[in-house]
Amino acid sequence: MDSSKNGTPESEARAKGKAAAGAVPPPVAAARVGRGGWKKGVAVFDFLLRLLATGAALAAATTMGTTDQTLPFFTQFFQFQASYDDLPVFTFFVIANAGASAYLVLSLPFSIVCIVRPQAIGPRLLLLVFDTIFVALTTAAASSAAAIVYLAHNGNANANWLAICQQFNHFCQQVSGAVVASFVAALTFIFLVDLSTICLKRN
Amino acid sequence: MDSSKNGTPESEARAKGKAAAGAVPPPVAAARVGRGGWKKGVAVFDFLLRLLATGAALAAATTMGTTDQTLPFFTQFFQFQASYDDLPVFTFFVIANAGASAYLVLSLPFSIVCIVRPQAIGPRLLLLVFDTIFVALTTAAASSAAAIVYLAHNGNANANWLAICQQFNHFCQQVSGAVVASFVAALTFIFLVDLSTICLKRN
Numbered sequence: 278m279d280s281s282k283n284g285t286p287e288s289e290a291r292a293k294g295k296a297a298a299g300a301v302p303p304p305v306a307a308a309r310v311g312r313g314g315w316k317k318g319v320a321v322f323d324f325l326l327r328l329l330a331t332g333a334a335l336a337a338a339t340t341m342g343t344t345d346q347t348l349p350f351f352t353q354f355f356q357f358q359a360s361y362d363d364l365p366v367f368t369f370f371v372i373a374n375a376g377a378s379a380y381l382v383l384s385l386p387f388s389i390v391c392i393v394r395p396q397a398i399g400p401r402l403l404l405l406v407f408d409t410i411f412v413a414l415t416t417a418a419a420s421s422a423a424a425i426v427y428l429a430h431n432g433n434a435n436a437n438w439l440a441i442c443q444q445f446n447h448f449c450q451q452v453s454g455a456v457v458a459s460f461v462a463a464l465t466f467i468f469l470v471d472l473s474t475i476c477l478k479r480n
Numbered sequence: 481m482d483s484s485k486n487g488t489p490e491s492e493a494r495a496k497g498k499a500a501a502g503a504v505p506p507p508v509a510a511a512r513v514g515r516g517g518w519k520k521g522v523a524v525f526d527f528l529l530r531l532l533a534t535g536a537a538l539a540a541a542t543t544m545g546t547t548d549q550t551l552p553f554f555t556q557f558f559q560f561q562a563s564y565d566d567l568p569v570f571t572f573f574v575i576a577n578a579g580a581s582a583y584l585v586l587s588l589p590f591s592i593v594c595i596v597r598p599q600a601i602g603p604r605l606l607l608l609v610f611d612t613i614f615v616a617l618t619t620a621a622a623s624s625a626a627a628i629v630y631l632a633h634n635g636n637a638n639a640n641w642l643a644i645c646q647q648f649n650h651f652c653q654q655v656s657g658a659v660v661a662s663f664v665a666a667l668t669f670i671f672l673v674d675l676s677t678i679c680l681k682r683n
Contacts, residue, residue: 406674409615409674421626436566441639467612467613474608477677
């Protein structure tokens with residue numbers, strides 16, 4: 278790099294040529310100097326978003342998993358009780374959100390690798406592919422549960438399905454909260470995919 | 481580039497340096513030579529997948545939108561009839577899938593730009609961000625409709641919701657077909673996101 282002190286364009290080009298012939302290829306070297314800090318910031322934000330999504334998915338799974346309401350009156354034969362496993366959709370909801378939080382916890386080390394080495398493509402690509410799958414999974418869980426919650430709140434006269442939330446008020450509130458938490462997790466996943474995309478753009 | 485005929489490492493490095501100082505930066509030039517054909521193939525595949533997804537989303541919207549079954553018996557006061565707009569979830573389904581097919585048709589010119597210029601980052605990034613949003617939208621439509629279709633087929637004894645598919649057999653079949661088509665569209669969107677990711681990887 279000493280020859281660049283001459284200052285002529287010709288010698289500068291020669292100096293660049295020597296750098297290019299070295300161990301580090303030019304695009305990587307340029308990115309390391311110019312965009313390393315910016316990418317590290319995005320990687321830290323990615324890590325924080327993953328913590329938020331873990332919290333949201335875990336909250337959704339536990340809130341839904343612990344719903345259980347027994348009405349204070351009962352007939353001679355049975356007591357009125359509502360729990361999440363009365364409806365298969367809610368069971369799927371718990372499994373999907375528990376799976377999403379497990380994946381998010383497992384993805385944290387990869388996210389840390391992306392902070393330490395912002396130029397690494399492998400872990401970033403791995404996270405992006407799995408994040409896209411979990412966008413679909415959490416959205417599916419949240420929206421199918423939302424369809425049933427809507428039915429529980431409003432009923433449907435055409436299909437002759439009655440609203441059950443008048444009786445199971447506490448149950449419905451808890452389930453609605455879980456659905457909102459799951460939607461937060463799904464939106465965070467969409468945001469994570471977009472963040473990873475921006476990071477991959479210039480490698 | 482004539483100096484590279486000398487064969488010494490020093491002169492080769494100088495030649496590279498001259499290329500680096502020219503109008504075309506080295507990473508773009510290298511990618512244009514080495515990976516243009518590969519990327520063009522992926523872009524063509526992306527275009528074909530978009531056509532498939534357009535067909536699936538359009539089929540889902542039209543199949544759901546034309547469901548209408550009138551039972552051959554009626555009481556004194558009203559006739560039994562089932563149509564997609566009896567359930568708000570199915571209305572959302574039609575809107576979401578129609579929106580997805582409209583977006584897919586609009587995205588075709590951008591996909592063609594990606595075929596013509598495989599190195600262009602702008603249109604690819606735009607497609608990726610919107611594709612991710614439509615992964616969520618089509619999955620939400622398909623899974624919420626699937627939750628209701630499951631209920632229509634099986635009913636739920638705990639919530640005292642009866643199955644309606646014994647009566648409205650044709651209606652249920654048509655709705656189930658629409659849900660399957662919408663899931664095909666959602667899966668194609670996930671695949672499109674992953675394809676775009678691979679294309680963005682090395683630019």
